[in-house]
Amino acid sequence: METPEGYLTVNVPITRPGVFPYQRQDGTVQMEAKLPEDIFSDRTIYSARSKPVTDGHPNEPVTIDNYQTYAKGMSHTDSRVEDFKLYISLTVTDKTLIEKIHDGYNEISIGFLSDVVAESGIYNGDQYEYVQRNVEINHIAIVEKGRAGPEVAIRADSDAWQIDEKGGNTNMVKIKIEGTEYEVDPAVKAHIDALKAKEETAKVKGDSADALQGRLDALDLTIKAKDQEIATLKEQVLSADELDKQVEVRVKLIDAAKPLLGDSFDFTGKTDREIKEAVISTTKQDFKGDGKSDDYINAFFDAAVEQVQLNGFSSTGANSAYTGDAGGDKDLQALKNERLNMRK
Structure with a gap:
C-alpha cells in the first residue's frame, strides 16, 4: 500500500529454500542449496531486519x-x-523505483554474505554440489528477475536463470550428447556445462599439483643441503674458549721452538707439524718427516725441546742436541711415554 507521503509499504517474501544455479567469477556454474535449516535460522531471520532496500544489486555491500x-x-x-x-x-521511499515496481519490475533478491560449503545432496528432487551456510542478509534488492522466481516478488539473487516450478523454462536450448541433440531447460544445460568445467579444472589442478610437488621436492633437497652446510659451518666455528685454548697452545709451541729455530725463522702460515719438523731438523740434519706419524713427530719434538731446557742449548750449537738415533724404537717409545706423563 502507499502511504500518505507517497511511499510504498509492502509485506513480501524475500527468499525461500531451494537449489539455485550460481555463476562464479571464472564463468563456471555451480548448483548451491539454500536449505531450510540455514535460511530459516534465527541468524538469517534477524539479519533481514532494518536493512536497505536497493534498486538492483550494488557491486559492493x-x-x-x-x-x-x-x-x-x-x-x-x-x-x-x-x-x-x-x-x-518493506517501505520503498524512492519515487522512480516505486514507478518501476508498478510497471512490473517487482521481483526480490537478497544481497547476502555466506559460507559456501562443498557438500552434495538432493533437495526437493534437485541435486546440489554446495550449501550456503551462515547466511547474513546485507540488503534487499528490487530486480526484474530474481533467483527465487516470481514466488518471491512484490504483488533472490539476480541475473540468474528463473526456474519455473511447474514444468521448467519454456525457452529450451539444445545440447549434444554422443552425436544426438536434446532440448533441455537452460538451467540443466548450465549445470552440465558447469560439470564439464569442473572436470577440466580438476585436470588442470592435477597437472599443477604434480608440477608443484616436483618443485616442493626440489626445494626440500635444497633445504636439506643448506641444513647440512649450516651444521658443518657450526662445527667449524670455534667458541671463545676454544679459540683461547688454541692461541695458548700456539704461543707455547712458538716459545718452545724459538730457542732452536732462532729469531729469523718465520712462523707465519706454518702448521704445528711443520714447526715441529723444523725443530727436529736442527738436531738431525738428514731428518725427513715423510711417513712419520704425528705421535713420532710429537715425541721427537718434545724430547728436543726438553734437551734444550735441561742443557740451555739453542740453535747456535747443534752438537749436543738430541738426534733420536740412540735407542731406536725403544727410545722413541720412552719419549712417547714421557710425553704422555707430562700431560697428566
Whole structure:
C-alpha cells in the first residue's frame, strides 16, 4: 500500500529454500542449496531486519559509508517464516523505483554474505554440489528477475536463470550428447556445462599439483643441503674458549721452538707439524718427516725441546742436541711415554 507521503509499504517474501544455479567469477556454474535449516535460522531471520532496500544489486555491500548512494528504502523489523518462505515488510521511499515496481519490475533478491560449503545432496528432487551456510542478509534488492522466481516478488539473487516450478523454462536450448541433440531447460544445460568445467579444472589442478610437488621436492633437497652446510659451518666455528685454548697452545709451541729455530725463522702460515719438523731438523740434519706419524713427530719434538731446557742449548750449537738415533724404537717409545706423563 502507499502511504500518505507517497511511499510504498509492502509485506513480501524475500527468499525461500531451494537449489539455485550460481555463476562464479571464472564463468563456471555451480548448483548451491539454500536449505531450510540455514535460511530459516534465527541468524538469517534477524539479519533481514532494518536493512536497505536497493534498486538492483550494488557491486559492493551496503554500509553506512555508501547508504545514501544505494538505499531506496528500508526493511521493517517483522521478519518471520510464513508459507515456507522468509517474509518481511518493506517501505520503498524512492519515487522512480516505486514507478518501476508498478510497471512490473517487482521481483526480490537478497544481497547476502555466506559460507559456501562443498557438500552434495538432493533437495526437493534437485541435486546440489554446495550449501550456503551462515547466511547474513546485507540488503534487499528490487530486480526484474530474481533467483527465487516470481514466488518471491512484490504483488533472490539476480541475473540468474528463473526456474519455473511447474514444468521448467519454456525457452529450451539444445545440447549434444554422443552425436544426438536434446532440448533441455537452460538451467540443466548450465549445470552440465558447469560439470564439464569442473572436470577440466580438476585436470588442470592435477597437472599443477604434480608440477608443484616436483618443485616442493626440489626445494626440500635444497633445504636439506643448506641444513647440512649450516651444521658443518657450526662445527667449524670455534667458541671463545676454544679459540683461547688454541692461541695458548700456539704461543707455547712458538716459545718452545724459538730457542732452536732462532729469531729469523718465520712462523707465519706454518702448521704445528711443520714447526715441529723444523725443530727436529736442527738436531738431525738428514731428518725427513715423510711417513712419520704425528705421535713420532710429537715425541721427537718434545724430547728436543726438553734437551734444550735441561742443557740451555739453542740453535747456535747443534752438537749436543738430541738426534733420536740412540735407542731406536725403544727410545722413541720412552719419549712417547714421557710425553704422555707430562700431560697428566
